[in-house]
Amino acid sequence: MRFTYVESMTDASYYLPLARAAEEAGYTSFAVADSLVYPRESDAVYPYTADGDRGFLEDKDFIETFTLIAAMGAVTSRIRFTPFVLKLAVRPPALVAKQASSIAYLTGGRLGLGVGVSPWPEDFTVMGVPWERRGKRMDEAIEVVRGLTGGGYFEYHGEFFDLPAVKMSPVPTEPIPILVGGHSEPALRRAARLGDGWMHGGGEAAELDRLLGRLAELRAEEGTADRPFEVHAISLDAYTPDGVKRLEDKGVTDVIVGFRLPYVKGRDTEPLEQKIEHLERFAETVIAKSGS
Structure with missing residues (x-):
């Protein structure tokens, strides 16, 4: 089992x-949240809280995702960084490919590219991207990012993106995992068909079991069940060694842990020293006892 630490919406320093x-x-990885803008007025709801x-x-505070990863990569040497998740559907995929390959190259391959559509119509509006057919756009964007970060010439002719034969340099020596x-249902099928892994956004234990079961079914349907596949999950089981073993038995490869509830209004007042104490205590009581 691998362990990802997540801290977001805190003091940027x-x-x-x-x-x-x-x-x-x-810890194996540090998860980095992605956010572009906050609208004054919106009817959109957040999909991972009870009331939306x-x-x-x-x-x-949201530092631009790739900028923050580059800065953290410069002061570390081993830990991996995973956007959780980058709103790929609103971004130009060729630019994302350049940013991702540059960071992966400079950090020695310490990037796992978590990607998502974005639930906010306002993100599409401010980026000049249509909200309609966003799922298909997302599928094509994944294919473009994978092709351009793989090295060699790549061309693509789709509904949304049309690229002549081009290549980028440098690219990392190993492929960037796209999570x-x-x-x-469309997101799970997208992960099964196009992804190197899936990232879980949290919820009840029974719901995680259902999602894992459905993901296994979809991977079988798509003919990808024999490929290496990462499963990053948020679960209360992650906070004990026995719980970690249960998650591992279910096929979870990476647990995502944090030590405060981020879904609260107002500034985060927890001091940096206390945050470090929390992550160190978890490392002593769980990571060190989980065979990782």
């Missing part, structure tokens, strides 16, 4: 020392 502390404590309220996002986030 905390991220570099937290990355160093998580690496020193033995997104007010907790207002006035929270698809989302709980919907």
